[in-house]
Amino acid sequence: IQMTQSPSTLSASVGDRVTITCRASQSISDWLAWYQQKPGKAPNLLIYRASTLESGVPSRFSGSGSGTEFTLTISSLQPDDFATYYCQQYASYSGYTFGRGTKLEIK
């Protein structure tokens, strides 16, 4: 299963609402996760089952979608949110796939 994530880079300002998209090459139901990674750190799980917020993740993060189309939305960007975001499908235990990442930069 291929995961196509867009955009690869996104420039935005504090307070902006941003959306990142992930498309699966075949239906994965809602077996989709989103991770945030900051430089020099391991990724951190934000959302699972496409729309369920991991414990401790701020409510400005939200996820939606099912089947092949998914989005991650940050409602009001905070300085701590500038990082790289990855989607990951986990529908098939024989092969998990990440998107290529979206680097969220300060405009």
Place this chain on the structure above:
Amino acid sequence: QGQLVESGGGVVQPGRSLRLSCAASGFIFNTQAMYWVRQAPGKGLEWVASIWYDGTAKFYADSVQGRFTISRDNSRNMVYLQMNSLTSEDTALYYCARNMPLTTWGQGTLVTVSS
């Protein structure tokens, strides 16, 4: 939440082997599937291998199938990645992680394949 600590990375020549280790603590290890994920310098994340909680099932990315072997020792709370026939394409930071989706990650161990 638990903790994972990887070790065993280093510089290795092409064609040689290396074994990575991951020490787990703070959770019931023998109930959790474990995973290796890698990240080449400046690149994205790539799932490498998975092993079920009891070791009875193992899965590999096509890029490492036949060269890498994942294993675990539930008596020691350890998971391993034996890497053979290494190439420059295997140069990466290797993370150990648990659960799916991946809720806990180690800090990674760097593998550099270079002559």
